[in-house]
Every structure is written in structure tokens, then in C-alpha cells.
Amino acid sequence: MNRVEKLLILIPAFNEEGAVGSVVREVREVIPDVPILVLDDCSEDGTRHAAQQAGADVLPMPYHLGLGGCVQAGYKLAFELGYEYVIRVDGDGQHDPRYIPKILETLEREKCEMVIGSRFMNGGGEHSGFLRGVGIVFFRAMLRPILGKTVHDPTSGFVGVNRTALALFSKSFPLEYPEIEALVVLQRKRFRFVEVPCKMRPRRTGRTTITALRSLYYPIHVLLGVFVNILKFEGRRK
Amino acid sequence: MDRLLNVITVFSALLIGLVLGSVRRAHIRPEYSVSWLLAAFVLLALSRWRALQDWIAAALGLNDAALVLLIMAGAVFVLVLFRFSLIISNLKDSNVALMQRVAILEFHLTNLDEKNKAAAGN
Numbered sequence: 001m002n003r004v005e006k007l008l009i010l011i012p013a014f015n016e017e018g019a020v021g022s023v024v025r026e027v028r029e030v031i032p033d034v035p036i037l038v039l040d041d042c043s044e045d046g047t048r049h050a051a052q053q054a055g056a057d058v059l060p061m062p063y064h065l066g067l068g069g070c071v072q073a074g075y076k077l078a079f080e081l082g083y084e085y086v087i088r089v090d091g092d093g094q095h096d097p098r099y100i101p102k103i104l105e106t107l108e109r110e111k112c113e114m115v116i117g118s119r120f121m122n123g124g125g126e127h128s129g130f131l132r133g134v135g136i137v138f139f140r141a142m143l144r145p146i147l148g149k150t151v152h153d154p155t156s157g158f159v160g161v162n163r164t165a166l167a168l169f170s171k172s173f174p175l176e177y178p179e180i181e182a183l184v185v186l187q188r189k190r191f192r193f194v195e196v197p198c199k200m201r202p203r204r205t206g207r208t209t210i211t212a213l214r215s216l217y218y219p220i221h222v223l224l225g226v227f228v229n230i231l232k233f234e235g236r237r238k
Numbered sequence: 239m240d241r242l243l244n245v246i247t248v249f250s251a252l253l254i255g256l257v258l259g260s261v262r263r264a265h266i267r268p269e270y271s272v273s274w275l276l277a278a279f280v281l282l283a284l285s286r287w288r289a290l291q292d293w294i295a296a297a298l299g300l301n302d303a304a305l306v307l308l309i310m311a312g313a314v315f316v317l318v319l320f321r322f323s324l325i326i327s328n329l330k331d332s333n334v335a336l337m338q339r340v341a342i343l344e345f346h347l348t349n350l351d352e353k354n355k356a357a358a359g360n
Contacts, residue, residue, distance in 0.1 A: 059345050062337050073338035077345065175334060 006084035007104060009036045010074040011056065012067060012157075013091030017045040019203070020091040024054035027089060027097040037077070038091065041070040047091070067157075068178035075161075075169045087160040092203040095158040099198040103160040106196050113165040113191035114182075116151070117158030117198035131215050139180055139222070146230065147187050152195055154180050165191060174229075180222050184229040242304055243285045246311070250282035273321050277314045284310055 009027050013020045024036055038051035042064040051058050059077060061070055071088060078086045085107055089095045099117055106115045120136070132155065139154045157179055161169065168189060174181035186193060257274045260266040266274075284290060284307055291303045300306055 057345070057349075059341050061341050062344075065334055065337060069334045069338065072334075073341050076338055077342050080342070 005035075007031075007034055008078045008081070008083040008086045009034055009100070010039060010071065010078070010086055010088045011036065011051070011091045012039040012041065012070050012074070012088065013043065013047050013051065014041040014064070014067075014070075015043045015045050015047060016091040017043070017047050017050050019093040020047055021050040021054040023089060023091055023093050023095075023097070024051060024056045027100065028055065030097045030100055037074060039070045039074045041065055041067070066176050068173055068175040071178060072169060072173040072175075075166055075173065079163070079166045079170045083166070084163050085160060086166055088157060090157050094200050094203050096199055096201060099158070099196070100160075102196055102198075103158075106194055107160050107162055110192075110194050111162075112194045113162055113168075114186055114193035115160040116153060116156050116193060116195045118151075118153035118156055118195040119198060119200040120152040121195055121197035135215075135219060138219070142223075142226070143180070143183065146226070147183060151183060151193070154183060156198075158198055158200070174225055177218060177222055177225070181225040181229055184226050188229065188232070242307070246281055246285040246307060250278045250285060253278040254282070270322075270325065273318045277318050280314050281311055 009031075011020065011023060011027075016023075020038060024038065027034065027036055036056040038047070038056045038058045040048045040051065040058050040060045042061045048058050048060055059074060061073065065073070074088075075086065085104060087100055087103055089097060089100070095117065103115045103117055106112075136153065136155055140151060143154055144150055159179075159182075165186065168185065168191070169182070172185055174185070183193065254275060257266065257271050257278065261268055261271045284294075288303075291306055294310065295301065295303055295306045298306065298309070300309075
């Protein structure tokens with residue numbers, strides 16, 4: 001198995017017909033032979049068709065599962081297919097695929113379980129809104145004592161994981177707003193994560209799932225999720 | 239007070255009838271009817287059994303039997319709702335796992351189908 005064969009690119013997408021095709025093509029330009037799996041979370045538009053047209057495989061969800069459920073399905077499949085590394089790139093075009101090799105190299109070099117593409121290292125972060133910025137500062141401060149280190153961009157979905165984390169996330173992964181909770185899930189297993197600086201871009205089409213109303217619900221849900229994960233009895237979810 | 243007790247008695251009897259009727263028509267599975275039946279029978283017993291009301295009132299340090307009844311009714315239904323929250327949470331976990339498995343199987347089937355078509359074409 002060569003380096004590229006060990007890697008799977010996961011692209012979760014929900015109603016991203018306008019962007020997902022170009023994201024797949026951009027990934028192909030950066031790593032030509034890498035397998036790409038688009039996780040279509042029961043989109044109502046032509047996301048599935050656009051992804052297939054661009055040359056990606058598609059894992060179609062029979063019902064809308066939400067980001068966490070959809071990404072976990074991808075992790076489960078990747079684990080079953082024997083991949084060593086999985087890198088998640090959002091289907092809205094915000095993540096620049098040119099940083100994929102950097103994330104892969106860091107995963108291999110550092111032997112850590114997760115690498116996070118961070119928009120706030122080296123003074124970046126120009127494409128995050130005011131509310132998100134406030135939320136990130138808040139969660140950064142909250143996570144610092146829990147994780148024992150600072151995570152600059154706890155809400156980043158541009159992440160790479162190795163097979164150890166893949167095995168864990170196949171069994172236990174937050175269903176909604178998974179990024180912050182996933183860090184706590186990792187910490188509970190004493191797994192390591194490393195951040196690498198990445199530039200994020202504005203989304204190309206579609207709308208964010210975190211609307212004004214949900215932005216009020218989001219911190220409450222995430223706080224509860226973090227608290228529950230700290231106390232979690234690892235027995236129920238299969 | 240007696241009127242309140244009678245209302246609760248009638249309400250409990252109606253709840254028992256409604257649950258049993260729903261079980262008979264297979265609208266509620268028997269295992270999920272147990273909590274409701276238990277709650278309804280507890281309320282029925284409380285509303286008819288004055289000695290039990292007095293004993294609970296004394297244990298809780300209350301003078302008002304009506305208040306005892308309301309507290310007990312509230313507690314019973316909170317417990318029933320909690321049990322159903324557990325059931326719903328388990329069902330949601332099972333549904334998500336099932337849907338993920340369906341998606342993965344569909345993915346494998348599609349790949350197998352394409353391979354078979356390619357093999358038949360050669």
C-alpha cells in the first residue's frame with residue numbers, strides 16, 4: 001500500500017450542489033490518485049450527481065443524519081476498508097485542499113491521532129464571522145483546562161485522523177456539532193492532537209447550518225456535550 | 239377535595255382504558271404501555287385510598303392531601319417521561335447506526351454491481 005492508497009478524503013455535503021464538484025476536482029489536482037468519498041447527507045439538490053460527475057465515490061445517507069452522524073458513517077466505512085489515514089474536507093469549499101499534504105505529513109511525522117487545520121495559528125482567521133469568533137475564544141478558554149493545552153481553532157472541521165482515532169470514532173462520535181466534542185472524546189482516551197496553520201476561504205455556495213437561532217442553541221448543546229463526554233460511561237452507544 | 243379526587247379517579251380510569259385500547263389496536267407496544275399503566279394505577283390507588291394519602295402527607299410533613307396528590311402525580315409522570323427519554327435516546331442511537339449501516343451496504347452493493355457489469359462487459 002503506497003502513501004496515497006493509505007489515505008481517504010472524506011467530504012461531508014448537504015445541499016452543496018454548487019460547490020462539491022469543484023472541491024472534488026481541487027482535491028484531485030493536489031493529490032491525483034487519492035480516493036475521495038463524498039458523504040451525501042440526504043441532500044435535496046443534485047449534490048450526489050455533482051460529486052459523481054467530478055469523479056468521487058458517494059456514500060448516500062438514506063435520511064438526513066446531521067454532520068456528526070454523516071461523518072461517522074464515513075469513518076466506519078474507512079475503518080472497514082482498512083484506510084490508515086482519513087482527512088475530512090468540507091463540501092462547501094471553505095477548506096483549501098492544498099493543505100491536505102501538510103496535514104497528512106503531520107499525521108505521519110508526529111504519530112498523533114488527529115491533526116487539525118487551524119485558521120487562527122500564525123494570525124489567520126479572516127473568514128470567520130464575529131459571533132463565531134466570540135464562540136471560538138470562549139470554547140478555547142473552556143477547553144484549555146480540559147485538554148491540558150490550547151486548541152486555537154476548536155470548531156475547525158478540516159481534520160485528519162489516523163487509524164487509532166478512526167477505530168474510536170467508528171464507535172463513538174458526537175452526532176451534532178461534532179468538532180469540539182470530538183476533542184474531548186480524544187482526550188478521554190489520552191490521544192494526542194496537533195494543529196497546523198491553514199488558510200480558510202469563504203463558502204462558495206449554500207448556507208451555514210448554524211443560523212441565528214441555532215447560534216444561541218449551539219453553545220448550550222456543545223457545553224452539555226462536553227460535560228457529558230467528560231462524565232461518559234462508555235457502554236451504551238454501539 | 240372529594241371532587242378533585244373523583245376527577246383524578248376518572249382521569250386514571252380513562253388513561254387505563256386508553257392505554258389498554260391502544261395496546262389492543264397495536265398502537266402502543268405492550269412493553270411501552272407498562273409505564274403508563276403503572277402510573278395510572280398509582281394515581282387511581284392514591285385517589286381512592288385515603289389512608290395512603292394521609293400516610294404520605296405525614297411522611298412529607300404536609301397537611302394538605304390535595305397537595306400530596308399533585309406532588310405524587312407530578313413525580314409519577316416525571317418518572318414516566320424520564321423512562322421514555324431513555325427509550326427515545328436508545329432508539330435514536332439505533333436508528334443512526336442502522337442508517338449508517340444501510341448507507342455502507344448500499345455503497346458496497348453499488349460497487350459490486352459496477353464490478354459485475356464491468357466483468358460481464360469484458
